Structure formats: C-alpha cells, structure tokens
Amino acid sequence: MYIKFHDEDHEIKYQNLRAGVQNAEVLHHKGCLAVLYLMAGDSRLYKLFKPYFNFDSCQFDYRRMFADYELTEDLQKLAELGAHLFDGQVEMTPMALDGLEQDRDWFLAWNAVMMRKFGTVSVYEIPSNKFFGGFIQEDFSV
16 A cells, blocks of 8 residues: 655655654554644644644644634644544544545545555555656546
8 A cells, every 4th residue: 555645745744754753662653644644745734733743752732732723624624634543532524524625635634544544664666656646647548
C-alpha cells in the first residue's frame, strides 16, 4: 500500500516532522502518523495543530484546540478528522469528508485515513504515480 503525497515537498515535510518525534516507540502510533501527514500537507493545519501537538511524546490536545478556535467549514472538517484519526474520540463520517470543497483537501483527508490504517513502511519502491498529479496525468484511454 502506497501513501500518496501531493508532491515531493509534502513528503519531505512529513519526513521532517516524523524525524522530529524524539521517542521512536510512538512512531508505531498510526494516529500520530496520520496527524503528521495532515500537518505536512496543509500549512493551515500545521499552524493550527502545532501549539497543541507535543512532538516528543506524540500527544495531541485537540479538545483545547477546539475550545480555543472557531474554524471555517473545510478547516473544521480536516481538524475533526485529525482528532478522529488520532484517537477516535471525535465523531467523523465518510460523508462529512465528501463535503470538502477543495480537491486537495479531499485528497489529503482520504490519504490521512489510509495513513491511519496502514502506517508507513521503512523501505518501498517509488511508483510512477506516487504523487497526486501522477495519476491524473496518466492516459487510461483505450
């Protein structure tokens, strides 16, 4: 299973955030990896999550974040998804994700779900369609 990144910059940011987690044991926490994936893929989420996310122990105080901020529709859905993927305590449905307005946000959300399900692997091949634009540019015509 390959986790798709928007582009190389997204993957580099994700790897840098992942490297910033000091305790290697918490890198097995797939909810933590999914939150890092979201943070790396959207600068709004990075700015929103960072004050509430402890990189040393992979703790996410999303309850306080939601109490401190009133968010716009798409950002609210992505933030709720991050909280849901982290520990499952926030309710989130697939239909809520389908309501995301921007394709980039939709792509980010569903790949974060896959990150939560499958995590990452230490070694993998680089497929030609690894990045978001890769599968759109391929010609599947008969």
